[in-house]
Amino acid sequence: MSTAPRPSRRNEIRAQNETLILQAAEKVFAEAGFGGATMQLIADVAGLPKANLHYYFATKEDLYRRVVQNIFEIWLHAADVMDDAPGPAEGIGAYIEAKMEISRRHPDGSKVWASEVMHGAPVIQDYLETTLRDWTTGRAGLIQRWIDEGKMAQVDPEHLLYMLWATTQHYADFGHQIETLNGGKPLTDTQWKAAKASVKQIILRGIGAI
Amino acid sequence: MSTAPRPSRRNEIRAQNETLILQAAEKVFAEAGFGGATMQLIADVAGLPKANLHYYFATKEDLYRRVVQNIFEIWLHAADVMDDAPGPAEGIGAYIEAKMEISRRHPDGSKVWASEVMHGAPVIQDYLETTLRDWTTGRAGLIQRWIDEGKMAQVDPEHLLYMLWATTQHYADFGHQIETLNGGKPLTDTQWKAAKASVKQIILRGIGAI
DNA sequence: GTCTATAGGGCGATAGAC
């Protein structure tokens, strides 16, 4: 019986520290951008010595890539609610609801993604060309079927998707601006409810789904 | 008669070089973010020695602030078209048209603004609290009057403004993503026309203005 | 697996000749 950690224990430590570092990194990358973020600050937020970060993630870019992938995965699965819906009112309504909730719960991830795309997607370009393109084609097809079935007005499915992304992510990416215009205070539960209702009302009405 | 430049000539040189530097800076800040941008790269893009930048703009932050102010001014004036309109169909339609055109013509400025706000507006917070807040209150009031006059559906004016900003600026800030989904090619004239039409159709219908 | 110390490189900013 060795006193050294068995592999499973070692893996637990690794998983725990990785999660801790990833959470700190998401926050720091969101607040300072890739170039403005420093490994020292991420280490401080995570409560670890800087050298430990390089033990778990070889380079700053590796760490950054993992943060970007995380939010991407979350968004991809948010669209599952559309697939089983009987029509656009339920499907797109639920998708808006899900995306708004993610903007509320993961604003930092959304900001890191926005920053990455704005700078030309130097790190996740391959995801845009494969996973995101397939995802978009599939969901545009679903919307087109709803149009063909007369369940909503004739709109361009891709531009509708852009509008859904833009409007929902705005509450995360421009959350600071919204907070400032709200008297410097974050939106309350009631205000978030009103925001979701406004977005759903205008878009669902705009596409003739209600 | 001195051979040295007279004050007016000197001012011309200053104005020319400032414009040259500001254009280069907008491009570099948009592509790399504030932290990722370097004075050396901005100088290279402008075709000037790095030291000259510091002659015209004392610090990197001074230069950055001017770039952010530029796009802000452009956006503020884009809303003039709303004020003289007889109703929401014309007013908000024209505002969407103007904002979409700015996204097309000044995508870099839009990205720099987005980045600044995402990082908590460290440099232009005072503008958000004064100029933007007043602007927003005024336009929300105009929209509320249209609602009271029965010219459009009852929607929350502020959330409508957020949707207008989000949707139009998305075509600049996420232009790279849109281009990738468009087969790696920028939107053509025809595609931009379709984008504008889609946005106007869904929003104007969504607020009951058409 | 953890941490201190430091190497090595690039940055913003400036001095000073022209």
Added chain:
DNA sequence: GTCTATCGCCCTATAGAC
């Protein structure tokens, strides 16, 4: 007003003791 050379700082990344 322009430009070269350089200073001083802070960054990422790593070596090596524990």
